[in-house]
Amino acid sequence: MRFQLSPEQRQFSATLHELLGGADTAAAARAWAAGEHDRGLKLWRALADAGVFGLLVAEADGGLGAGAADLVVAFEALGYHAVPGPLAESAAVAPALLTGHRLTSLAEGDLLATVVAPPEVPLALDADVAGVVLDLTGAQCAAETELVRSIDPARRLFRVPGATEAQSPAFDTGVLAVAAQLLGAGQWLLDTSVAYAKQRSQYGRAIGEYQAIKHLLADVVTGLELARPLLYGAAVAEGTFARDVSAAKVMAGDAAYLAARTALQVHGAIGYTAEHDLGLRLTKVRALAGAWGTGSFHRARVLR
Amino acid sequence: MDLDIDEASAAFRDEAREWLASHVRVLPSMDTAEGFTAHREWEAELAEARWSVVSWPAEYHGRDASMLQWLLFEEEYYAARAPGRVSQNGLFMLGPTLFAHGTQEQRDRILPPMARGEQVWAQAWSEPEAGSDIAALRSTAVRTDGGWLLSGQKTWSSRASFADRAFGLFRTDPSAQRHHGLTYFMADLRADGVTVRPIPQLDGEPGFAEIFFDDVFVPDADVIGEAGQGWKVAMTTANNERGLSLRSPGRFLAAASRLVDLWRAEGAPESTKDRVADAWISARAYQLYTFGTVSRLAEGGELGPESSVNKLFWSHLDVALHETALDVLGPAGETDEDWVNGYLFSLAGPIYGGTDQIQRNTIAERLLKLPREARR
Numbered sequence: 001m002r003f004q005l006s007p008e009q010r011q012f013s014a015t016l017h018e019l020l021g022g023a024d025t026a027a028a029a030r031a032w033a034a035g036e037h038d039r040g041l042k043l044w045r046a047l048a049d050a051g052v053f054g055l056l057v058a059e060a061d062g063g064l065g066a067g068a069a070d071l072v073v074a075f076e077a078l079g080y081h082a083v084p085g086p087l088a089e090s091a092a093v094a095p096a097l098l099t100g101h102r103l104t105s106l107a108e109g110d111l112l113a114t115v116v117a118p119p120e121v122p123l124a125l126d127a128d129v130a131g132v133v134l135d136l137t138g139a140q141c142a143a144e145t146e147l148v149r150s151i152d153p154a155r156r157l158f159r160v161p162g163a164t165e166a167q168s169p170a171f172d173t174g175v176l177a178v179a180a181q182l183l184g185a186g187q188w189l190l191d192t193s194v195a196y197a198k199q200r201s202q203y204g205r206a207i208g209e210y211q212a213i214k215h216l217l218a219d220v221v222t223g224l225e226l227a228r229p230l231l232y233g234a235a236v237a238e239g240t241f242a243r244d245v246s247a248a249k250v251m252a253g254d255a256a257y258l259a260a261r262t263a264l265q266v267h268g269a270i271g272y273t274a275e276h277d278l279g280l281r282l283t284k285v286r287a288l289a290g291a292w293g294t295g296s297f298h299r300a301r302v303l304r
Numbered sequence: 305m306d307l308d309i310d311e312a313s314a315a316f317r318d319e320a321r322e323w324l325a326s327h328v329r330v331l332p333s334m335d336t337a338e339g340f341t342a343h344r345e346w347e348a349e350l351a352e353a354r355w356s357v358v359s360w361p362a363e364y365h366g367r368d369a370s371m372l373q374w375l376l377f378e379e380e381y382y383a384a385r386a387p388g389r390v391s392q393n394g395l396f397m398l399g400p401t402l403f404a405h406g407t408q409e410q411r412d413r414i415l416p417p418m419a420r421g422e423q424v425w426a427q428a429w430s431e432p433e434a435g436s437d438i439a440a441l442r443s444t445a446v447r448t449d450g451g452w453l454l455s456g457q458k459t460w461s462s463r464a465s466f467a468d469r470a471f472g473l474f475r476t477d478p479s480a481q482r483h484h485g486l487t488y489f490m491a492d493l494r495a496d497g498v499t500v501r502p503i504p505q506l507d508g509e510p511g512f513a514e515i516f517f518d519d520v521f522v523p524d525a526d527v528i529g530e531a532g533q534g535w536k537v538a539m540t541t542a543n544n545e546r547g548l549s550l551r552s553p554g555r556f557l558a559a560a561s562r563l564v565d566l567w568r569a570e571g572a573p574e575s576t577k578d579r580v581a582d583a584w585i586s587a588r589a590y591q592l593y594t595f596g597t598v599s600r601l602a603e604g605g606e607l608g609p610e611s612s613v614n615k616l617f618w619s620h621l622d623v624a625l626h627e628t629a630l631d632v633l634g635p636a637g638e639t640d641e642d643w644v645n646g647y648l649f650s651l652a653g654p655i656y657g658g659t660d661q662i663q664r665n666t667i668a669e670r671l672l673k674l675p676r677e678a679r680r
């Protein structure tokens with residue numbers, strides 16, 4: 001047993017963080033929310049070049065033929081930097097639903113795919129920019145053009161009449177990716193809050209010196225640290241994938257949500273402003289906590 | 305990365321499972337005189353079959369088991385519902401401390417009877433005025449011919465009512481402040497000048513005790529590490545207590561699985577569904593987190609302030625799991641002996657081994673590097 005990231009996986013993570021850290025993803029997310037996709041699509045292309053959309057695509061189809069653990073590495077970084085777009089849908093779910101040249105286009109970043117999986121995923125994320133809208137049977141669906149507002153403005157949702165309710169292992173892979181995205185967002189919220197707590201002074205002391213603040217943040221670390229092994233454990237689990245993925249989604253969702261609430265509290269009013277990047281994660285975490293299966297849905301699967 | 309168990313470890317696990325299946329029996333509480341004796345016998349039986357300290361070297365009754373194998377053993381142990389370890393303070397705290405800081409003579413003399421349950425150790429750490437703040441301790445040791453004379457009062461010492469010996473810190477340099485000038489001693493609880501006064505716990509049993517030392521002679525051979533360096537030695541003990549050894553994931557996973565079974569047997573009440581699932585998820589997370597730690601240590605990493613993350617997590621998990629079980633049981637939650645005992649025991653988790661508040665301070669200051677709060 002070697003339950004640690006490999007040097008290659010660590011390198012992959014560092015590469016993505018470097019790429020995204022220098023790309024002003026926050027500006028891309030804000031533009032995306034306003035329906036301006038150019039910056040986001042540039043980012044998409046860079047991520048494709050780094051291999052993100054080909055991770056689960058076989059080498060014969062132009063992908064990397066990598067594993068679920070690599071997917072988790074990638075989605076932690078995507079969540080950390082609040083990258084917009086149908087990420088889980090394209091990188092995690094669509095590879096199992098597409099074939100042939102469309103699969104190759106997907107891996108290369110030329111085709112954005114979005115997926116509905118009713119009743120857990122009733123609306124299509126970013127159907128206005130995706131080249132294809134699929135349900136879990138692999139059928140192509142037609143999305144309506146009217147935007148349904150999400151709590152996270154960077155999630156542009158559309159109704160898809162006639163999508164089939166179907167089960168597929170691809171669903172679980174989507175859940176895993178979303179869970180990793182949640183964890184990444186939670187980690188950003190923690191890191192940013194810790195930095196702020198060291199720098200912000202009140203009553204003549206750094207607020208991070210006060211136990212009331214320390215203890216809030218210590219609980220956030222504990223939640224995130226223990227959610228992470230569930231994600232990777234699910235990624236390498238054999239035979240218990242669905243159950244372990246559900247466990248990971250529950251805990252990553254709860255940990256990220258605690259990170260979000262705590263981050264806001266630690267930042268005070270500045271965190272409540274639209275200019276602060278905290279809001280990009282706060283709303284995303286709230287949205288993703290219920291997307292791809294609510295906590296209650298996944299808890300029931302754990303007990304099945 | 306993988307979770308594959310190598311063949312040797314799998315064989316080891318199977319052997320443990322088989323042995324436990326044919327030997328485990330229910331014992332009375334170890335916090336009673338009768339139960340304590342029965343537990344000593346169980347420890348001897350474990351040692352006889354070389355299951356008492358699997359990770360220790362063979363020369364000390366161990367099996368040279370890897371950390372992973374030890375974890376697998378613990379999973380089997382608790383899944384088989386084997387008795388709690390009456391020798392745990394010695395085995396999991398003093399033992400590792402001796403391996404790290406003890407002399408060869410000390411290891412040879414102390415570890416074998418400890419492994420066989422012939423000598424049960426108490427941790428004499430807390431004092432009436434030094435709880436969370438151990439560095440505030442006041443008990444002293446003064447130099448005398450060939451050794452030291454210990455004086456002072458220790459308290460909340462688990463199983464000291466029945467134990468044979470104790471380990472703890474004493475101030476050997478009265479002019480030095482806080483964690484300077486402390487020395488780590490081992491002492492005989494039957495020696496002249498020692499008085500042990502049992503203190504009944506929440507359940508009425510004398511689970512812990514006060515220990516009074518009145519000029520108790522301890523030979524130089526019973527000092528661990530250098531005189532004056534006790535704090536450093538004690539940190540080894542503390543990290544072991546919070547970290548892996550006292551609360552291996554096996555016991556939580558076993559308890560969580562029992563909770564899921566109980567929930568099903570009670571008709572799967574919807575009102576507690578989410579909390580039952582959360583208990584299982586948390587136990588699984590803790591298991592995998594521990595696998596991660598073990599892998600990291602195997603690659604040369606150290607057990608640092610992360611052990612506080614461990615402690616904070618499991619202490620919360622244990623309480624939540626048992627509260628949920630009592631709620632699932634409904635009116636029977638008042639009377640179900642097993643779950644009630646487990647619940648009462650879980651309530652102590654956020655206190656002993658460093659309270660949850662202290663763990664949060666450690667995480668914030670040592671892991672997140674937040675500034676230290678002003679302390680006198």
Ligand SMILES: Cc1cc2nc3c(=O)[nH]c(=O)nc-3n(C[C@H](O)[C@H](O)[C@H](O)COP(=O)(O)OP(=O)(O)OC[C@H]3O[C@@H](n4cnc5c(N)ncnc54)[C@H](O)[C@@H]3O)c2cc1C
Pocket residue numbers: 211426427428429430431434435436437459460461462463512652655656657658659660661662665
């Ligand atoms: C079941 C059980 C078994 C035990 N077994 C042993 C044993 O075998 N050997 C032994 O030596 N001891 C043992 N203990 C004692 C245990 O280690 C102490 O209880 C513990 O260290 C806390 O000390 P205290 O009880 O004096 O509480 P205090 O230190 O007085 O704390 C009281 C409260 O104040 C909080 N607090 C204190 N300082 C701070 C701070 N700086 N910031 C925030 N909050 C703070 C604490 O978190 C706690 O909530 C045991 C305790 C229990 C419950």
